Amino acid sequence: MQPLKIIFAGTPDFAVPALAALIEAGHQVVLVLTQPDRPSGRGMKLKASPVKELALQHKIEVFQPETLRDVEVQARIDALKTDVMIVAAYGLIIPTNVLEMPRLGCYNVHASLLPRWRGAAPIQRSLLAGDIETGVTIMEVVPALDAGAMVSKGVVPIGERDTAQSLHDEIAHIGAELMLAAMERLAIEGSLPAMPQDESLVTYASKLQKSEAAINWTHSANLISRQVRAFNPFPVAHAMLNGEVCRIWMATFLDMPVIEKPGMILAVSSGVQVACGQGVLVIEELQSPGGKRLKAKDFVTGHGLKIGQYFE
Numbered sequence: 001m002q003p004l005k006i007i008f009a010g011t012p013d014f015a016v017p018a019l020a021a022l023i024e025a026g027h028q029v030v031l032v033l034t035q036p037d038r039p040s041g042r043g044m045k046l047k048a049s050p051v052k053e054l055a056l057q058h059k060i061e062v063f064q065p066e067t068l069r070d071v072e073v074q075a076r077i078d079a080l081k082t083d084v085m086i087v088a089a090y091g092l093i094i095p096t097n098v099l100e101m102p103r104l105g106c107y108n109v110h111a112s113l114l115p116r117w118r119g120a121a122p123i124q125r126s127l128l129a130g131d132i133e134t135g136v137t138i139m140e141v142v143p144a145l146d147a148g149a150m151v152s153k154g155v156v157p158i159g160e161r162d163t164a165q166s167l168h169d170e171i172a173h174i175g176a177e178l179m180l181a182a183m184e185r186l187a188i189e190g191s192l193p194a195m196p197q198d199e200s201l202v203t204y205a206s207k208l209q210k211s212e213a214a215i216n217w218t219h220s221a222n223l224i225s226r227q228v229r230a231f232n233p234f235p236v237a238h239a240m241l242n243g244e245v246c247r248i249w250m251a252t253f254l255d256m257p258v259i260e261k262p263g264m265i266l267a268v269s270s271g272v273q274v275a276c277g278q279g280v281l282v283i284e285e286l287q288s289p290g291g292k293r294l295k296a297k298d299f300v301t302g303h304g305l306k307i308g309q310y311f312e
Contacts, residue, residue, distance in 0.1 A: 221279030
């Protein structure tokens, strides 16, 4: 197999396994596009993206334009005369003329089973919706949002204890394997067969809003459990407890009849059990303001939680 000359465009942790796989396989990654360093942490110091950090470790040139619409930026990309561009959670719009620059095209690692969940937050939306599975799609990049033809897919079942973080990590690694396999085939055959998406099956995964993380105890325990797990690690589901915001990191549910008022604590022995509009939420991990994430048993001991108290 002749190594491909590649531009890689990605920014967060999700993109790291794909870049690492391409480097390890011996492909020639001549440029990494990633978003500009952003302020981070209490000191708000500029922080490099995870993709930039990996690229610098391997002495790969990094380019961080604010936009790809600039003529000089486009000229720099075009001058490389690459075989292919690979995109994984880059975060910037790629103009049509830039997509047409690589000789063999541009391909994306998208964290859903397209055409379901095009858009910004596919993993979280699949959890919130109660999907039984999610996954990753290798697809052609086109100007429309996540609308390109599909090259390959990898399916990931969603378990009752899966969080957005656990699914993210699994999907990222499967996506890297599928992208590497696709590039090996592209290097040998010069093209990749791809299947158009069924537009009648399209759903959109809108960006997460912090307001969505507030728990409504009149909802079912099943739905609230999915909310908690979908918003772990961000923005983290929360409710009021003793007048303070309590962040809830992990919760499962019991499908059982409840007569108590939603939000009432029913038990504190095996997890903090809370009455919901339907069923019981079993909180396993939570956090008070300024405190550490604690297992339910430790939280109960430290905060003196009792049966009959209420989350609001």
